[in-house]
Amino acid sequence: xxxxxxxxxxxxxxxxxxxxxxxxxxxxxxxxxxxxxxxxxxxxxxxxxxxxxxxxxxxxxxxxxxxxxxxxxxxxxxxxxxxxxxxxxxxxxxxxxxxxxxxxxxxxxxxxxxxxxxxxxxxxxxxxxxxxxxxxxxxxxxxxxxxxxxxxxxxxxxxxxxxxxxxxxxxxxxxxxxxxxxxxxxxxxxxxxxxxxxxxxxxxxxxxxxxxxxxxxxxxxxxxxxxxxxxxxxxxxxxxxxxxxxxxxxxxxxxxxxxxxxxxxxxxxxxxxxxxxxxxxxxxxxxxxxxxxxxxxxxxxxxxxxxxxxxxxxxxxxxxxxxxxxxxxxxxxxxxxxxxxxxxxxxxxxxxxxxxxxxxxxxxxxxxxxxxxxxxxxxxxxxxxxxxxxxxxxxxxxxxxxxxxxxxxxxxxxxxxxxxxxxxxxxxxxxxxxxxxxxxxxxxxxxxxxxxxxxxxxxxxxxxxxxxxxxxxxxxxxxxxx
Amino acid sequence: xxxxxxxxxxxxxxxxxxxxxxxxxxxxxxxxxxxxxxxxxxxxxxxxxxxxxxxxxxxxxxxxxxxxxxxxxxxxxxxxxxxxxxxxxxxxxxxxxxxxxxxxxxxxxxxxxxxxxxxxxxxxxxxxxxxxxxxxxxxxxxxxxxxxxxxxxxxxxxxxxxxxxxxxxxxxxxxxxxxxxxxxxxxxxxxxxxxxxxxxxxxxxxxxxxxxxxxxxxxxxxxxxxxxxxxxxxxxxxxxxxxxxxxxxxxxxx
Numbered sequence: 001x002x003x004x005x006x007x008x009x010x011x012x013x014x015x016x017x018x019x020x021x022x023x024x025x026x027x028x029x030x031x032x033x034x035x036x037x038x039x040x041x042x043x044x045x046x047x048x049x050x051x052x053x054x055x056x057x058x059x060x061x062x063x064x065x066x067x068x069x070x071x072x073x074x075x076x077x078x079x080x081x082x083x084x085x086x087x088x089x090x091x092x093x094x095x096x097x098x099x100x101x102x103x104x105x106x107x108x109x110x111x112x113x114x115x116x117x118x119x120x121x122x123x124x125x126x127x128x129x130x131x132x133x134x135x136x137x138x139x140x141x142x143x144x145x146x147x148x149x150x151x152x153x154x155x156x157x158x159x160x161x162x163x164x165x166x167x168x169x170x171x172x173x174x175x176x177x178x179x180x181x182x183x184x185x186x187x188x189x190x191x192x193x194x195x196x197x198x199x200x201x202x203x204x205x206x207x208x209x210x211x212x213x214x215x216x217x218x219x220x221x222x223x224x225x226x227x228x229x230x231x232x233x234x235x236x237x238x239x240x241x242x243x244x245x246x247x248x249x250x251x252x253x254x255x256x257x258x259x260x261x262x263x264x265x266x267x268x269x270x271x272x273x274x275x276x277x278x279x280x281x282x283x284x285x286x287x288x289x290x291x292x293x294x295x296x297x298x299x300x301x302x303x304x305x306x307x308x309x310x311x312x313x314x315x316x317x318x319x320x321x322x323x324x325x326x327x328x329x330x331x332x333x334x335x336x337x338x339x340x341x342x343x344x345x346x347x348x349x350x351x352x353x354x355x356x357x358x359x360x361x362x363x364x365x366x367x368x369x370x371x372x373x374x375x376x377x378x379x380x381x382x383x384x385x386x387x388x389x390x391x392x393x394x395x396x397x398x399x400x401x402x403x404x405x406x407x408x409x410x411x412x413x414x415x416x417x418x419x420x421x422x423x424x425x426x427x428x429x430x431x432x433x434x435x436x437x438x439x440x441x442x443x444x445x446x447x448x449x450x451x452x453x454x455x456x457x458x459x460x461x462x463x464x465x466x467x468x469x470x471x472x473x474x475x476x477x478x479x480x481x482x
Numbered sequence: 483x484x485x486x487x488x489x490x491x492x493x494x495x496x497x498x499x500x501x502x503x504x505x506x507x508x509x510x511x512x513x514x515x516x517x518x519x520x521x522x523x524x525x526x527x528x529x530x531x532x533x534x535x536x537x538x539x540x541x542x543x544x545x546x547x548x549x550x551x552x553x554x555x556x557x558x559x560x561x562x563x564x565x566x567x568x569x570x571x572x573x574x575x576x577x578x579x580x581x582x583x584x585x586x587x588x589x590x591x592x593x594x595x596x597x598x599x600x601x602x603x604x605x606x607x608x609x610x611x612x613x614x615x616x617x618x619x620x621x622x623x624x625x626x627x628x629x630x631x632x633x634x635x636x637x638x639x640x641x642x643x644x645x646x647x648x649x650x651x652x653x654x655x656x657x658x659x660x661x662x663x664x665x666x667x668x669x670x671x672x673x674x675x676x677x678x679x680x681x682x683x684x685x686x687x688x689x690x691x692x693x694x695x696x697x698x699x700x701x702x703x704x705x706x707x708x709x710x711x712x713x714x715x716x717x718x719x720x721x722x723x724x725x726x727x728x729x730x731x732x733x734x735x736x
Binding site: 428429430431433434435436437438439440441442444445448449451452453454455456 | 530531532533534553554555557558559563564566570571572573574575579581583584585587588623640644
């Protein structure tokens with residue numbers, strides 16, 4: 001249905017006079033603040049996009065203009081002024097620093113605790129790095145290997161130029177332009193992101209991580225990622241990194257779409273550690289992300305996320321289990337401290353027969369933060385013998401934080417099996433004392449207890465990510481008890 | 483080794499220890515008995531550094547170190563071990579990782595390198611056989627889903643792993659059947675040495691048949707009211723505690 005709609009819209013829009021050619025010469029690399037149709041056209045032109053994509057963006061903009069910013073989430077913030085944002089600036093050359101001495105010492109301390117190598121510390125904090133033979137050669141052999149298998153892994157911008165048919169076929173099929181306010185905005189103005197295609201029957205031999213796209217470093221404000229796993233293929237994709245990411249952009253509205261064709265499997269792991277703001281939450285990043293995957297027959301999509309950053313997190317990685325026997329999974333640890341607010345969870349939409357989903361959500365709240373789980377399990381009438389199992393646990397570190405659970409369950413087929421477990425507990429003084437009595441210091445004890453609590457989720461992360469994520473949990477909660 | 487001098491402690495407004503004196507020399511095993519609410523468990527918790535209790539007076543000296551001045555974790559690293567009456571469950575944390583963190587904490591305190599995996603596992607094997615703790619329990623989360631007896635055996639296993647200078651056993655016999663009691667006692671006896679001291683808190687003489695004390699003290703209303711040899715325990719078993727009880731302050735004030 002969506003496809004027909006889309007085609008119709010494309011037809012409609014392309015019928016109009018096209019005011020800006022592809023070759024419009026834009027003097028400045030940064031557009032002045034504000035958003036209107038012209039800005040959308042300019043972004044598209046700047047990126048030398050085909051007409052169908054421009055029309056797609058314009059449709060999104062039209063939809064967005066008529067939408068209202070949602071306010072149902074359990075978060076409070078001053079709504080951004082969307083006309084005060086500049087929607088395009090050429091990949092910003094971050095100001096290069098001469099040495100690590102110029103980097104915020106707090107930032108370095110955290111990176112050290114995370115066990116990030118010196119070279120990596122430099123790269124992450126924008127220090128000019130000398131030619132690093134190793135990392136370049138690794139990246140090169142990585143690309144060669146992927147190329148041999150026919151795996152495409154590049155920026156979305158590049159994919160639009162090099163593989164337009166693949167992009168056109170899948171873009172917006174999982175998260176349509178009109179999906180929600182932020183997704184519509186993203187669809188209109190996204191500047192770049194990642195594209196990944198795994199051909200039929202190929203098992204991608206390495207974890208794909210944006211880390212390897214060295215020249216694409218720096219995250220856009222409106223990122224868009226599209227992952228397509230063709231029949232019977234497998235890929236594990238890593239997003240983000242554990243190092244604290246500072247960004248001058250306060251608003252981030254990304255979209256991630258995954259298409260998992262028949263019998264394909266996609267594992268998507270995220271560690272999100274955007275700047276959460278100061279103790280009062282000032283200056284932190286607003287993270288409004290739409291992530292969704294579509295499973296065809298016997299396909300599987302697995303979302304694993306460790307969320308420790310951002311002032312506001314609004315994020316519900318979801319699975320549409322359209323094909324029979326498809327599987328959706330969601331494993332999440334969300335930590336909030338100080339004045340952070342997180343409203344996160346998942347949607348599992350069971351459409352096909354014998355579809356299965358698992359949800360494990362572990363919230364950890366500290367300081368004066370608010371941490372909400374919001375989830376929807378929907379069993380459609382045709383989803384015979386489908387099953388869902390959900391666990392939503394909350395751990396409170398202080399008396400001043402809040403943990404909330406909003407589970408929605410809609411069942412329209414009597415053969416479905418739904419299980420939901422939820423617990424809320426406060427970190428025990430008894431547990432901490434027990435550790436201390438064995439010679440484990442308080443901070444370490446808290447780390448140990450929290451890691452134990454989150455173990456079921458951390459275990460789902462790829463090995464290297466898991467080690468860093470564990471350290472990150474400990475660091476995020478430093479000084480939160482006692 | 484340990485000198486407790488005129489120790490006073492309260493929780494909230496409730497004074498529990500009211501001038502307790504006790505000296506424990508290296509290699510000695512002291513049993514502390516007494517009626518419910520006399521302050522036995524409080525003494526154990528105060529020595530271990532539980533901050534629920536406020537020390538209002540007195541001193542505790544362990545080999546020249548002012549124990550009351552140290553954090554709970556530092557007391558442990560200086561060699562104080564408390565076997566809990568109710569061992570705590572820590573879901574998701576494996577018993578072995580827990581012990582490794584504990585052992586390495588102590589080693590770091592003594593300026594030693596973290597323990598090597600091979601040495602650690604050998605030690606685990608040795609100590610777990612001491613209390614017949616099977617592999618299944620070692621690999622599980624700390625005390626999670628353990629039976630009462632398994633928890634107590636796990637406490638003694640941890641004690642053996644950490645080789646404390648001073649071990650305090652808080653009602654380790656409570657909730658144990660006779661077989662478990664024998665296993666636990668065997669573990670404790672194997673740990674006795676001329677350098678290690680024990681304070682064994684118990685309600686019942688039964689434990690002291692297996693773990694034979696050098697001294698027995700009766701704690702009543704926050705003070706030690708009677709001390710003697712191991713035969714005192716038998717006398718208490720026969721006569722109860724009433725003949726030793728001091729009138730509490732509440733009644734004397736009334």
